[in-house]
Amino acid sequence: MLIKKIIFTFLVFLALISCGFKEEKPKQTNRILDSSITEFTFPDSVYINENFYGHIKYDSSLDSLNLDDIDTRFTLFYLTNEKEVSSLDEIKKLKHNVFIDTTGSGHFSFKIIFDKYGENILSGVVEDKIFFKQTDENESFLIRTKETIVTKDIRVIKRPLNEENKI
16 A cells, blocks of 8 residues: 555645656757758857858759750848848848859858847748840840748857957
8 A cells, every 4th residue: 555655645746747848849940941952061059249150052953944045143141140131122122231152053152240148040041043145136135033042040148258368
């Protein structure tokens, strides 16, 4: 009888303890709306008013397009820390930086400074613009534009006093 009371008490205690703990899912910090972004590297936490470097890799393969039909191609990466954006037009209205893929590899290295403490947003748009060759001089250029949006939650903190002299 004493063993049953001990086991019962232990089970009730175990149930009470386990109900008090809620498993929290980790916050998703990267939001990439297109599989064309194959890599997005930037720290989750940064120090206020300091340069931090990141890297993004855009899959610039052309799928079904014929290379002979292409006249010019530009791939640009627009980046802001003002707010989360949902389009190229929206980011162009904000303070932003533009990075150009000059090699056609789809690699963009960037740096950015955050000047507000707390939770911030790093938001960007890759613009892939293809100008096709004219088949007739009387025709206008045919342009294909693809926008790919990336967003990351960033925590901005003050550098600890013991680290200030290590820069």
